[in-house]
Amino acid sequence: MGKELNLMVAEALDEDKNKNIARISRHYLDELQMKDGEVVEVKGNKRALAIAAKSWPGDHYLNIIRIDKIIRENAGINLGETVSIRKSNQLTL
Numbered sequence: 001m002g003k004e005l006n007l008m009v010a011e012a013l014d015e016d017k018n019k020n021i022a023r024i025s026r027h028y029l030d031e032l033q034m035k036d037g038e039v040v041e042v043k044g045n046k047r048a049l050a051i052a053a054k055s056w057p058g059d060h061y062l063n064i065i066r067i068d069k070i071i072r073e074n075a076g077i078n079l080g081e082t083v084s085i086r087k088s089n090q091l092t093l
Contacts, residue, residue, distance in 0.1 A: 003032055004086040009044075009079055012068035013056070020093060022050035023066035024085070029054060032087050039088040042067065044077030049088055 005028055016023060022040050029052060034040065040052040048071050055066065065085060067075075077083055 002087050004043075004084045005031060006082050006084050007063055007065040009072060009077055009081050009083055010059075010062075010064040010066045011079055012066045012071075016053075016066065017068045018070065019068075020050050020071065021053050021068075022071065022085070023053050023055045023059065025060050025062065025064075026054045027060070028085075032085070034087050039090045039093060041086050041088040042071060042075045042077075043084045043086075044072075044075035044081060046074065046076040048074035049090060049093055051093060 034052050036053050038052050039049050042048045042050055050071050
């Protein structure tokens with residue numbers, strides 16, 4: 001299994017809602033050896049998959065993952081909770 005990181009869940013920005021996007025700091029994507037567009041596994045009480053995308057500049061050094069309500073519901077988590085993330089073996093959604 002690949003490296004896992006723990007991040008706090010924050011609300012997705014309006015332009016990312018309903019697009020299955022998980023915004024993650026470039027620093028954390030590098031740690032996971034991931035690129036934009038690859039599939040990330042978000043694990044809370046359940047597991048969900050999303051498309052990884054680098055965070056907006058204002059979030060660069062924050063320990064957060066921005067995901068929308070659909071991804072949060074699929075992962076069984078709420079805003080402010082901590083999830084673990086890792087690169088998925090699945091190539092596409």
